[in-house]
Amino acid sequence: MKTFVGIDLGSTTTKAVLLDEEGEVLGRGITNSRSNYKTAASVAGQEAAIDARFVLFRREFAGETSDLVEDFLNDLERSFRLEQFLEQVEDLQETCSGNVAGERFAGREAATRDAIGEIFIRLRAGASELFARGAKRKSDFFRDIAGSRYLTIAEDVAHESGIPYDMLLNVYDKSIIEVENRPPAGGMADKFRRALDRVVAETPEYEAGSRDMHEPVERALGIELEESYLVGTGYGRVTLPFSKDHIRSEILCHGLGAHMMFPDTRTVLDIGGQDTKGIQVDNRGIVDNFQMNDRCAAGCGRYLGYIADEMNMGLHELGPMAMKSDRPARINSTCTVFAGAELRDRLALGEKREDILAGLHRAIILRAMSILSRSGGVSDQFTFTGGVAKNDAAVRELKKLIFENYGEVTINIDPNSIYTGALGASEFARRAHAEGGTA
């Protein structure tokens, strides 16, 4: 079947959306941009294709929405993710062993390799737990999941084996970059098959009676996803080997994407990794006006990233902590460079972490409000997109400030708002194809 791909190469994450000929979303994929847009684009594209398979599986069950089918598909996805994870763990282990070389390891190569082998034995042993039903993961990126496990296990292993922890850390740091920057392995269908076999083995009830889960899965796997047209957008777009016909500005893509999600959108705010954009669109999703931050990325998503690092917290934990505050600190600077200093300063003054965080979220939104007003203000309806739209504390401040400045306005946030740019790009791809463009 024909598919249309939109890829949004952000500074932090790279997103892909796959559309079918009717303009329905088939799949979404996301990965960290890892300063390597080419690999990131290919990983995100592949992730979207994987996601699309699940839509196709669902279609094979012809809209059957029984608990059994739901549970089966969920199990299949978890099992598939585990397959993927184990494959990458394998690669990481080999790479780590290969990187035990040089002066630093002189005379201790074998012992270090043994220690690494032990780390990976334990990492594998805990893998299925990571992907068990109901298991919570702080991130879906391999770097984060494998990394946090490796570091925890390595501490124990270092202690037991006498190999210094920093040596084990050094090997990992070097290797994870190599692993991440390798283009993803193919053979998706086989991974699905292995995943399916595991699911059926673990839960034979799925194939109770004469029910055969293999058949619909095989049918769906048999559908070829033909990439009919691709459009790239985002910060890294010019680095890709795309011709001009395959590149659209992220501002246009965000405008169109927001319009597709909420057709009555007139104002869009996108807070991404290093850009904050205020966009005004008309009733067709065409951009009327826009403003964005200048080269200074103060108050953008990256800022929250630095704060999270500084506080030794996950990015996703910042919002919930800030939500606990009822007395936000007053913070004027959202300078990313001084983010750490600002934070330590406040902590030293004895302010509570949640109050500081709440203040930081407010400061970010204040900056966004200024960009919005410069772009022409806020008109009903208002759609908030980008990674920061997932942060409840930011959303809370935004709602407050929009109401104070513009009164009652419908505020839309799609759970998939991070894909807005990629969605717009995929629609541009679909249109370009309809107008006779070729991939």
Added chain:
Amino acid sequence: MTTTAKRPDPKDALKDASMVKQKDMMAGHYERLSRVEETGEGKVAATFVPGNLNELIMCFDLVNNLPEVNAIQSGLRKQSGGYVMDAEKAGHSEDVCTYVKSDIGMMARGNIGPHGKKLPDPNVLLLSYTGCFTFMKWFELLREQYNCETIMLHTPYTGDGKITRNMIEYMVKQLKEQVIPTLERVSGVKFDIDRLREYLKKSAQAEDDLVWVLQSAKNKPSPIDAYFGGIYYIGPIFGAFRGTDDAIDYYRFLREEVEDRVAKGLGPVTPDGDMGEEKYRLVTEGPPNYTNFRQFWKMFYDEGAVVVASSYTKVGGVYDLGFRHDPDKPLETPAEYCLGGYTNRSLPQRVDMLANYINEYEADGLLVNSIKSCNSFSAGQLLIMREVEKRTGKPAAFVETDLVDPRYFSAANVKNRLESYFQMIDQKRSGQRIKGAA
């Protein structure tokens, strides 16, 4: 991320004959300045482009040295970044006009001009345009440095959009009582009003040809780029050549060159040769960026965007709206000239001018280049943009750079906005086509 890995080499930029001639003139003037002491040709007056009274200065055998132009040249030659940092080390804040800091930094390093030779100390500072408050502060610093005579010709702001009789009389009085006597004293040359008339006559002649050239952009395709190319065109007349035979020759030569391009249906010459198909016609507001001038320009011509009219090419005189230096009013005419400069105009006047440009030059919209360190230009720019948008119904966009501080030029950011703007124009056009078809 950078958009172009290769640093543009000015040597391999393509230029048309008039650009080469212009460069020679500017280089000649720097040589003249450097040799002024040894040749005994005269004394030096430092002054600014807006309100530049070159005809009057020449009446006293003074040679004109323009600190802003020095800063621009330092920017184009990638020297301003170091100068700006030196000035900051010396205590000038990050927010101060970067022309000033480039100038201060250059002085601190021995006042070696952009041509690699020492520039002479000024004998007099002539401040004849006061709409930019920073200019006053700048000259205070220069006065401190050189300890020389300073003349201030106060130019009233035309806040009501009109030049009144009163304003002109006020300025003529200053000319008679302050400016001319001081210039006589500094130079030792007696003022001769007929000599001034003669220069003014020459000015008007060159001004006619300049206007013709600027208005040639009404053709489709436009034979010139009225912003990036326009910078070359205004050089002589905004600088030390207005009122000279050299300027008359240059503008005649330029006009013939442009006439030829119009006859052949050619677009503008860019540093990479003839521009391809003209896809977007823009009006620009604000100065350009000088540290990445060619890279900035390339972002336009690579996309087929040509600037058909700009406000920046009017900072040293809004000739296209009718003003000419008039030898019959030798003292009133410099006053009117100073009063009518672009940045001395009220915001409604600027809006009128830009909206009219969009209509008269059949442009696709307005692009504002907002300068980080120039309050004189930037104040009110967003309002100007909104108003022009509203009046013309054409889309506008906003980019942010700086004059000569390379730290404020973010190529990826600027390119992102420009490309978005061009695609926005495309989308609007196809939207209109769909509407039209329906």
